[in-house]
Amino acid sequence: xxxxxxxxxxxxxxxxxxxxxxxxxxxxxxxxxxxxxxxxxxxxxxxxxxxxxxxxxxxxxxxxxxxxxxxxxxxxxxxxxxxxxxxxxxxxxxxxxxxxxxxxxxxxxxxxxxxxxxxxxxxxxxxxxxxxxxxxxxxxxxxxxxxxxxxxxxxxxxxxxxxxxxxxxxxxxxxxxxxxxxxxxxxxxxxxxxxxxxxxxxxxxxxxxxxxxxxxxxxxxxxxxxxxxxxxxxxxxxxxxxxxxxxxxxxxxxxxxxxxxxxxxxxxxxxxxxxxxxxxxxxxxxxxxxxxxxxxxxx
Ligand SMILES: *Cc1c(COP(=O)(O)O)cnc(C)c1O
Numbered sequence: 474x475x476x477x478x479x480x481x482x483x484x485x486x487x488x489x490x491x492x493x494x495x496x497x498x499x500x501x502x503x504x505x506x507x508x509x510x511x512x513x514x515x516x517x518x519x520x521x522x523x524x525x526x527x528x529x530x531x532x533x534x535x536x537x538x539x540x541x542x543x544x545x546x547x548x549x550x551x552x553x554x555x556x557x558x559x560x561x562x563x564x565x566x567x568x569x570x571x572x573x574x575x576x577x578x579x580x581x582x583x584x585x586x587x588x589x590x591x592x593x594x595x596x597x598x599x600x601x602x603x604x605x606x607x608x609x610x611x612x613x614x615x616x617x618x619x620x621x622x623x624x625x626x627x628x629x630x631x632x633x634x635x636x637x638x639x640x641x642x643x644x645x646x647x648x649x650x651x652x653x654x655x656x657x658x659x660x661x662x663x664x665x666x667x668x669x670x671x672x673x674x675x676x677x678x679x680x681x682x683x684x685x686x687x688x689x690x691x692x693x694x695x696x697x698x699x700x701x702x703x704x705x706x707x708x709x710x711x712x713x714x715x716x717x718x719x720x721x722x723x724x725x726x727x728x729x730x731x732x733x734x735x736x737x738x739x740x741x742x743x744x745x746x747x748x749x750x751x752x753x754x755x756x757x758x759x760x761x762x763x764x765x766x767x768x769x770x771x772x
Contacts, residue, residue, distance in 0.1 A: 476524055478552050479509030479517050484631060489720045489753070491737045498740060499750040502722060503631055506729075506757040511578070512555070514757020515648040516548035518628055519621035520612075524556050526620065527610035536561040536604070538597060538614035541573045542703060544727075544758045545615050550584035560584040561609065565594040574763040617645035622681040625651025632752050636660060638745055640736055641754040642667055642728035643693065644702075646678030648756060653682060653691045662691040663744075665735040667728055669701040697735040703727050705765075709734070714771045723772040725758035726765070732756075 485504050505514040512520070527535055535553050539546035539562060546562045553560035562579055568588040569576075580586055589600060601611060612618065625648040632639060634657055643649050643664040652662045666674055675693050699709050705726040713730045717723055724730040736753055745751060762770060 476521055476528075476556050478512050478521060478524075478555055481508060483507040486631065486752075487720075487722065489722060491719075491740060496740045497747045498745055500736070500740075500753065501636075501751070502720075502733075502753040502755050503628070504722075504755045505628065506723075506755050506759055508757070509551075511551040511760060512548045513544075513759065514755065515625060515628070516544060516616070516757065517552075518624040518651070519545075519616040519618075519647055520549060520552050520624070522620045522624045523610070523612050523616075523618070524552060524558065527558060528556065530610070532558070532608060532610040534559040534561060534607070534609050535612060536563065536609040537612040537616070538563045538565070538594070538600075540565045541569060542575050542727075542761060542764060543615070544575070544761055546584070547575045547579050547582075547760060549612065549616075550579035550582035553584070554582040558610075562586050563594070563600055564588050566591050575760065578760070613645075615645040615647070617647050617677070617681075619681050621647040622650035622654060625649075626655035628652060628754065629655030632656075632660075634659075635750055636752045637749040638663060638751040639754065640665065640732065640751060642732040642756055643674065643678070644668070644728065646674055646693075647681060648754070649691070649693075650678050650681035652754070653678075653689050654686050656689065656691075658689075660690070662689075663739075664691070664693045665697050665732050666693055666695050667698050667702060667731050669698045694735065694739070697731050697738070699731060703761075705730075710765075710769060717770075717772050722755065723759055723762075723770075724755075725761050727761050728758050729755055 562584045640663045643666045649664040
């Protein structure tokens with residue numbers, strides 16, 4: 474079964490020159506953000522096999538979890554509408570009076586939003602149990618799943634053997650697991666965590682790998698979260714604007730800006746081999762920038 478969620482032909486590879494002093498490395502960025510304005514970047518890949526399965530197994534409703542600014546929630550809402558599935562978003566926290574753009578958009582795609590207190594949100598099984606009489610196809614928070622990783626593996630079809638390094642931003646680790654699974658033996662996958670103090674991230678990511686892939690060459694790097702998940706101090710905003718001015722690449726404040734910043738910093742610290750050819754993954758997420766006051770960003 475094929476699902477037309479976005480346009481893979483729009484994906485392109487762009488060479489980028491970082492701001493800081495020249496390095497001998499070649500750096501390119503895979504513009505997955507171009508696939509679709511909403512089901513953008515890695516969300517397209519993480520959702521597709523779930524939606525195929527939901528349809529094949531005769532479900533008419535998909536239910537999933539996320540925060541008020543979640544790219545996964547918006548992408549799920551839009552993707553479900555596109556393929557003719559109903560959707561339910563279980564949202565962390567009380568219903569806000571001023572709803573985020575993500576929530577407003579999700580609702581506009583017909584997603585039913587159910588607000589759950591932060592405490593109750595922690596127990597996903599208890600939430601699911603409340604709806605056990607409904608026939609819902611459940612997708613984990615952030616799309617964390619083997620099937621999601623299986624979809625993300627397809628991202629490697631754009632990365633030929635000339636690349637030595639693949640670098641991506643990491644939330645749940647699902648995309649990174651897919652990249653590790655799809656990488657060639659000589660390629661190293663480096664994941665930049667955008668979470669503060671996510672001590673189980675490596676284990677969570679590895680849990681999505683086949684045993685034979687656990688030994689492959691990959692590394693998770695901490696310390697580029699800028700204060701925590703979705704935190705965006707002025708330094709990061711300035712970086713996003715500067716990066717856009719030199720490369721013409723728009724980044725999102727939660728994931729890809731921190732990814733680009735980290736790669737630049739790692740280049741300066743000689744993390745990569747001098748003759749490496751690096752592919753950064755632009756995993757999308759630009760819709761999240763709408764939470765910033767207008768005029769904050771140049772793009
Ligand atoms: C969701 C998201 C990620 C994180 O992906 P995981 O598979 O959860 O690690 C990275 N980048 C962007 C832009 C995202 O929206």
